[in-house]
Amino acid sequence: MNLSRLITLSAVNMRVLLKWGGLLAPMSACIGTLCAIFLWLLDQVTNDRIAHPGLLWLLPLAGVGVGLTYHHLGRCAEGGNNLIIDQIHEPGGGVPLRMAPLVLVATVISHLFGASVGREGTAVQIGGSIASGFGRLFRLDHDAVRIVLVSGVAAGFGAVFGTPIAGAIFALEVLSIGQINYRPLLPAAFSSILADWVCHAWGIHHTSYHVASGIIPDWGGSVFHTHPALLIKVGLAAICFGLTSLLFAEGIHRLTPLVRRACPVPWLRPAIGGVATILLVYLVGSRDYLGLGVVSMGHDAPSIVNFFHAGDYTWSWLYKLLFTVVVLATGYKGGEVTPLFFIGAGLGNTLSGILGVPADLLASVGFVAVFAGAANTPLACTFMGVELFGATDIVYIATGCFVAYLCSGHSGIYLSQRVGVTKHTHPLIVANMPLRQARSLMGVPEKSHP
Structure with missing residues (x-):
């Protein structure tokens, strides 16, 4: 040239x-x-x-x-x-x-x-x-x-x-x-x-999360960035994260048409979600599942920040899932992701005690992995984990996101996504098919439109 x-x-x-x-x-x-x-x-x-x-x-x-x-x-x-x-x-x-x-x-x-x-x-x-x-x-x-x-x-x-x-x-x-x-x-x-x-x-500051390093000595005393036993435990937890993503997405998609049939007037549907939220508050006995849930009103109350420390939050992830599915299915505006962070971090905290994994590590993995499965965005969520928690535990974060993505199936919170490459072979699902259509071919009724 x-x-x-x-x-x-x-x-x-x-x-x-x-x-x-x-x-x-x-x-x-x-x-x-x-x-x-x-x-x-x-x-x-x-x-x-x-x-x-x-x-x-x-x-x-x-x-x-x-x-x-x-x-x-x-x-x-x-x-x-x-x-x-x-x-x-x-x-x-x-x-x-x-x-x-x-x-x-x-x-x-x-x-x-x-x-x-x-x-x-x-x-x-x-x-x-x-x-x-x-x-x-x-x-x-x-x-x-x-x-x-x-x-x-x-x-x-x-x-x-x-x-x-x-x-x-x-x-x-x-x-x-x-x-x-x-x-x-x-x-x-x-x-x-x-x-x-x-x-x-403009002076906006985001919440900081501290996660202790997941690096521990192996059986020979050497320090390496991945411990096999810990990685296996994270992988097992990631299966639960993926299934929770599926539960969340399908909960919204299946409840929405039921609400629409029960209430044909679109602008009245949020009233159902509002009343249901009030009932849930009194059934659960707590207001900690309202709003974003990043921080809590009490020192040990359920919140995303508190999930990074040991505590008794066994069913907090499920309560937040119920509160969120109800309002989104009835037409409230906002989004799904921060509640998914709460659900993932809360489930990670619960599983940490069962699997013997540090609470902060598994809360951080669950934080991004449940979102990865629900949005079908494992790479973005891996980068998000690095930006929020640091790169030290990237192997665990990536494992959580990738496994959750596979386990969430052909579902997700965005039904206009196209299927570029299927997660597993299916004779009827082809490239460039909207996720909405793929769900119907998997035997799931298509979500109705307003």
Whole structure:
């Protein structure tokens, strides 16, 4: 290649980089700022809910209010994360800009009154909505829209959890089970890192988790990064994590059509979830399963942070699963991921006593592994584990995520995912088939749509 041709090629590449940088930088800054506002609001309403326990009694009414708002203004925005995934696969009508304010306000209201929902769904929808708006503003073609939407998802995910690398990988991996298209990797990574930086620059700080090293001497006295007996125990626990992922996803998918048949009026369904949540609080005798559950009101009460220490939390993971499935199946907004962190860390804490594994290690593995199985994103969750807990125990973290992913089957919380590579051979499941259809072929009734 002669010098003039090399200079020309470099100039073309530089123009492309400047073009994408000029588009993605303001988009990511906008997403990071909205995520910062969202996280700040969550802290405020969580404190208000704890200070005013009587707000729980208004949860059914608040749910109906949100339901009415979506009924009149939401339209296709009701599709949430699945709409964004569909638009990445087959760009068409786009993701409406109103999705961002709608889901932000709806999630804040859900948390204020005590619904057991997360925050990932809101961040991803904020990212996808803003990205789609930028795509329309700059009149991008379908290929460019796909890249922008993936970058928006990465920015939202990375900023809301403070895990920018996991955010980038998640945005690529969540689209197709077992298959990743790396073309949007650089834009996704750029957007996720920048959005996380902007969110942090606004003064938002994420919860820190301390995990003691899982490195222990082997039978010869040498120190190695993996202990065979400990790895086997983690693998056994990971099977439980995967089955719990399956239980969570199928619980939502099977309960949702039952609720819709019982209550044909969409905006009334959240009232059912609100009443059920109040009943669960009094049946369980605790309010610790409301909201995010990252920290608790009591020193030894169930929470994600407390699960990293020894304690009696035997059924906490199951209670949180019930609280979350009920509200998500009845239409509350927020997301599934932070409750999945709670479920995984709580189950890990419980299994640690049975298997003789340090509580902090198995809580950290369960934290990401249950999410990996439910979202079918084992690589993103492995990176998330490294970003949150450090790289020392990466072998255990990866083992937990990979095994849980395999054990969760052809199910998941995002039914618009496509099957890139099947987890196991099935004569009717083929490449590029939506997960929604794959579930029906596995003998599981398809989830009905609103």
